[in-house]
Amino acid sequence: MKRAIFSVFPIVLATAFTAASAFTLSGTVKNESDSPISGASIKLAIAGETATTDSDGKFKIEKQDSIVSISKIGTAPGFIEISDGVLHFSQSPNTPVQVSIFDMMGNRILQQSLQGSGQVNLRKSVKAQGSYVARVRVGSAQQSIRFTAEDTYKTYSSAHAHALLKVEDDSKDTLIVAAKDYDTLRVFLSKLDTTLSLTLKKKVIEQTYAFGYAMGNAPTPSKGCGKENTLKDNFTFTSDSIEHEIYLTLPENYDKDKPYRLVFGMHYMGGSAKNVATKEGYYGLRNQKGAKENTIFVAPHGYTDENGKENPWRCGDDKDHIFFDEFLTYLNENLCVDTSRVFSVGFSFGAMFSNSLAQDFQHRLRGVVVFATMDQVIYLPKNKGLPIAWMGTVGMDDPLCTPKLGRSARDRILKNNGKPDAEGNFTDARGEEAEEYSGGKHVCYDYKTVDPRFPVKWCTFDGKHAYNASDSDGKVWTTPTAWEFITQF
Numbered sequence: 001m002k003r004a005i006f007s008v009f010p011i012v013l014a015t016a017f018t019a020a021s022a023f024t025l026s027g028t029v030k031n032e033s034d035s036p037i038s039g040a041s042i043k044l045a046i047a048g049e050t051a052t053t054d055s056d057g058k059f060k061i062e063k064q065d066s067i068v069s070i071s072k073i074g075t076a077p078g079f080i081e082i083s084d085g086v087l088h089f090s091q092s093p094n095t096p097v098q099v100s101i102f103d104m105m106g107n108r109i110l111q112q113s114l115q116g117s118g119q120v121n122l123r124k125s126v127k128a129q130g131s132y133v134a135r136v137r138v139g140s141a142q143q144s145i146r147f148t149a150e151d152t153y154k155t156y157s158s159a160h161a162h163a164l165l166k167v168e169d170d171s172k173d174t175l176i177v178a179a180k181d182y183d184t185l186r187v188f189l190s191k192l193d194t195t196l197s198l199t200l201k202k203k204v205i206e207q208t209y210a211f212g213y214a215m216g217n218a219p220t221p222s223k224g225c226g227k228e229n230t231l232k233d234n235f236t237f238t239s240d241s242i243e244h245e246i247y248l249t250l251p252e253n254y255d256k257d258k259p260y261r262l263v264f265g266m267h268y269m270g271g272s273a274k275n276v277a278t279k280e281g282y283y284g285l286r287n288q289k290g291a292k293e294n295t296i297f298v299a300p301h302g303y304t305d306e307n308g309k310e311n312p313w314r315c316g317d318d319k320d321h322i323f324f325d326e327f328l329t330y331l332n333e334n335l336c337v338d339t340s341r342v343f344s345v346g347f348s349f350g351a352m353f354s355n356s357l358a359q360d361f362q363h364r365l366r367g368v369v370v371f372a373t374m375d376q377v378i379y380l381p382k383n384k385g386l387p388i389a390w391m392g393t394v395g396m397d398d399p400l401c402t403p404k405l406g407r408s409a410r411d412r413i414l415k416n417n418g419k420p421d422a423e424g425n426f427t428d429a430r431g432e433e434a435e436e437y438s439g440g441k442h443v444c445y446d447y448k449t450v451d452p453r454f455p456v457k458w459c460t461f462d463g464k465h466a467y468n469a470s471d472s473d474g475k476v477w478t479t480p481t482a483w484e485f486i487t488q489f
Helices: 273-279 319-334 349-360 403-414 478-486
Strands: 017-020 023-031 041-044 050-052 058-063 066-069 077-083 086-091 097-103 108-114 117-121 130-138 141-149 173-178 185-189 194-200 234-239 242-249 260-266 295-300 337-347 367-371 389-395 443-446 456-461
Touching: 041 058, 050 058, 173 194, 185 194, 234 319, 242 273, 242 319, 260 273, 260 349, 273 295, 295 319, 319 337, 319 349, 337 349, 337 478, 349 367, 349 403, 367 478, 389 403, 389 478, 403 456, 456 478
Parallel strands: 023 194, 260 295, 260 337, 337 367, 367 389, 389 456
Antiparallel strands: 017 066, 023 058, 041 050, 041 173, 077 086, 086 117, 097 108, 097 130, 130 141, 173 185, 234 242, 242 295, 443 456
16 A cells, blocks of 8 residues: 655745635524524534524624734644645644534534644545535634535645645535524525524424323334344244244335334235235225335234134134234334334224234234224233224124124223323223214214324224225225324324
8 A cells, every 4th residue: 555645844924814704694583483582502513603692582793804824823844735635734743733524504524633644535524425614723723625525526735835725615604503492403504794584493392101102203113123124025923833924015115224104914714814915905005195105014814723724813812912912023123113103904803803902902002993893702801901092994784793793892992092080090981972874975983082192983884794895986985094094193
């Protein structure tokens, strides 16, 4: 490797001068209600000038014309040069070179103190193309240079190494405005001699609860975030020595660093995970607006014994609850999941299993959607007494999962989902009577006495056992209604 050797020249004292431009930067800082904000911190990121707003929210930064003599650096020998984006230097130990690089939003992305001889490759100090400002200080003198990170760099050099870097443009900067309880504002200034009217936005502080999440809460990333995906579209997961076939559908352009909503599609009696994933498109939800880009879908298969007898979701025991708990943990550890937005959706027996999970997985499931459900012939653990978001549909002529049995499942949820009392305990919301289908179009009723964070929607229609019910116009309403319910959080 060749080592660059730089000549050492004495810095010339008589001719190294630079002019500093005068400007007056003033303005007013207000909040979104148009009230002035006093005590706000004002700072020019590159120039370093500061101010504070007064009781009327006003501020002013003034700088007069001046001549800065670089000769104050001293008489120590030195050499400073930028060539093709590389800073070359040779200084004595008593006059180190201080180098800082800022992006045009005022963020400092490099700070170094250089002594002796060497070089700094500005090109490798920035990660993206764009405009940057390099500030170089030797002793009490300071100069700045604005450069663009592209394929090549314009060359700047000192003919006799007697001055600091040339100032290409010192009229641009970034203003940083900060105040307590407000989001910090950064404003790029194409000129400093100007008057501004600025508005700060109030910081949004997400409310926390003893149980559950706020509506519109920030995503909660799982352990798998940042991990490269190694899961296949179709694989087997074993729990309690039982193999479950799994179908997995990731979002288009899956991003390992983005937490995604997770939706389980639970199959019905006589159905399969394969059908749910490939033929039914997760009950049509995969084709809803934004679903392909923002949601992980997964369809697990229930249990079939060695004689080929299908007994999905193992009626009468808790093995499938153990499987669900282990499998959800496995997904969280291998994919980037938003653990605060996990849902189970099912039809018929798959709906019954989702209702079963809603009994004791309120801490892991944000909600369930159940098409044609009931609480019969399914394992129902003791209810933990915690609320969960719930949407159910039933055909008024359904001979299998009758409206009466569907209401039973709904009422069990309503018992836990009432608005909290003075002590914060969730109350019983079963006293509210829902509107039901009585001719014409389907009817969906949203309960008003429940905690808004745990909505309950009850939909009835003229029809029998179906998850894809349609109105007289032939349009399926169940799927888009369910998707709207899932995506409201």
